[in-house]
Amino acid sequence: MFIIFGTRGIKHTVNDSPVLSNSCPNCNDGNLVHKLYRRWFTLFFIPVIPLDVVDRFYQCDRCKSAYNENIKTVLQQSKQEIDENQKRAKQIFAKALVASMTHMSIIDGDFAKEEEREIMDVIEGFVEMREELMAIHEDVKVNANKDNRVFNYLSEARNVLSSEALINVLAQAAVVLLADGSIEEEEETLMKEYLIACGLPKEMYQTLIDKLKQKDMSKLKEGQLN
Incomplete structure (x- = not known):
């Protein structure tokens, strides 16, 4: 008999934390609910034992936007400061995404x-950042990770973005893995290094790949039906 075990991340609601009503900076009306990502030990793909907490964040129950825990402090600031923080987070997200x-x-x-x-x-x-992102793209294309520049972008993102946003960055970076139809060993190793740089367990690699493959299969089926 084969025993299949492993780990996977599961999102939970922090029930004893108050909901931030009508506070979502993105849609304005949504409630921000305190969430956490916890890693679980799985047996036959069933979560059995809770392990470490990977990250805590707030997520809008309406538009599903996710924010770092410091959103509570940000919400106490002026609208101008909120807009500036949102703009900076978007810029950091875009730079980390294109570089990776x-x-x-x-x-x-x-x-x-x-x-x-x-x-x-x-x-x-990212129309307003197109020139800057093209420069990052060309620089990394020529110089790769010289002076650790790519991981510096990811490190900055880790300090500002929620784990949900970081996973979004890496999920889109993982699209490149599948774009040419195959995953090379160097690509798999690098993606695991990205996960670690973002403070996420490298075991999430397979979860990301499986979800992308499922998404591709769904698109293929929709195309066949149409």
Whole structure:
């Protein structure tokens, strides 16, 4: 008999923490609910034993935007300060995303056109930052992680963004892994290093890949039906 065990992260609501009513900076009306990511030991894919808490954050119950725990302090600041913090978080998110995606695409020595297209699509989504993001893209494409620049972007993101936002960065970076149809050993190793740099367990790697593959399969089925 085979015994299948492992670990996985599960999101929980912190029941003894008050809800921040009508406080979401993104949609304005949503309530911010205190959440945590806890790693669980699994047996036959069933969570059995709770392990360490990976991160705590607030998530809007309406638009699902996620915020670092310091959002409570931010909400006490002026609207101008809130807008500036949101703008800075968006910039940090975009820089970390483009840098990690570009680095991931060149790590195997073969920068495929499918990978380039994925990165260009992301850059076009940040119109006001397009020039700066293109410069980051070209720099990493040529110099890779020289002076630890890519991991510095991720480190800055870790200090500002919630784990939910960090997972979003890495999930989009993982799209590059699958863009050319195969995952090289160098790409897998690098993605695990990204997870660690973001303060997330490297065991989340397989979860990210499985979800992306499921998403791709769903798109394929929808295309066949249409």
